[in-house]
Amino acid sequence: MGTLLKNTVWIIVLCFIGSACNNPNKGNSPIEILDEHAIERAIKDNTPNNAVNKIYVPIYSDIYNQTRDSRTLLTATLSIRNTSSKDSLFINKIDYFNTQGDLVRSYLNNSIYLKPLETIDYVIEEQDKEGGSGANFIIHWYGKSSLNPLFQAVMVGGLGSQAFSFTTEGIPVSN
Numbered sequence: 001m002g003t004l005l006k007n008t009v010w011i012i013v014l015c016f017i018g019s020a021c022n023n024p025n026k027g028n029s030p031i032e033i034l035d036e037h038a039i040e041r042a043i044k045d046n047t048p049n050n051a052v053n054k055i056y057v058p059i060y061s062d063i064y065n066q067t068r069d070s071r072t073l074l075t076a077t078l079s080i081r082n083t084s085s086k087d088s089l090f091i092n093k094i095d096y097f098n099t100q101g102d103l104v105r106s107y108l109n110n111s112i113y114l115k116p117l118e119t120i121d122y123v124i125e126e127q128d129k130e131g132g133s134g135a136n137f138i139i140h141w142y143g144k145s146s147l148n149p150l151f152q153a154v155m156v157g158g159l160g161s162q163a164f165s166f167t168t169e170g171i172p173v174s175n
Contacts, residue, residue, distance in 0.1 A: 052141070052142050053140070054140055054173045055139045056172075057151050057152070057168060057170040058134075058135075058168045061128060062132060064133065071133075073126045073157065074126060074156060075125060076153055078122040078123075079150075079152045079154065080120050080121075080141075082114040082115065082118050082147075082149055084116050084117070084143075087146070089149050090143050092140050093108060094107040094139050094140075095139075096136075097137070098134070099133060107122055139151060150170075153167065
């Protein structure tokens with residue numbers, strides 16, 4: 001009876017492992033590239049240009065792997081975080097550029113604001129190859145002088161059975 005129970009447990013474990021590794025939808029349906037990210041909180045923008053801050057956030061939508069001709073595609077997430085517990089963060093432009101510095105897409109039609117401690121994310125899907133290894137976001141924002149928002153990107157990818165992730169930080173750029 002002990003051998004039968006042991007064999008049954010092994011069969012269940014192997015079935016579980018096999019089903020966890022098998023993704024029946026992988027490769028069967030096209031992936032939709034999502035390029036609409038919205039907060040339904042548009043505002044009229046009357047801010048003078050000298051009050052707007054610009055942030056540059058590097059994005060890696062792919063990285064080189066072994067040779068210059070071999071690339072690994074990555075999923076990248078831009079995260080904009082209002083770190084203030086009292087004041088709103090106003091954003092009037094989020095533009096995505098490729099390695100050559102060409103505008104790939106603009107994410108905002110109108111200025112928006114993030115409430116205190118709110119976060120908004122923009123995802124560059126793994127199959128979106130338009131950015132390249134030198135892609136970046138330029139974000140225009142404003143608010144009270146005491147605001148110190150956080151602009152980060154998280155890249156996630158994999159090589160074979162190994163997964164990895166890394167982050168980049170936004171840096172201010174001159175107007």
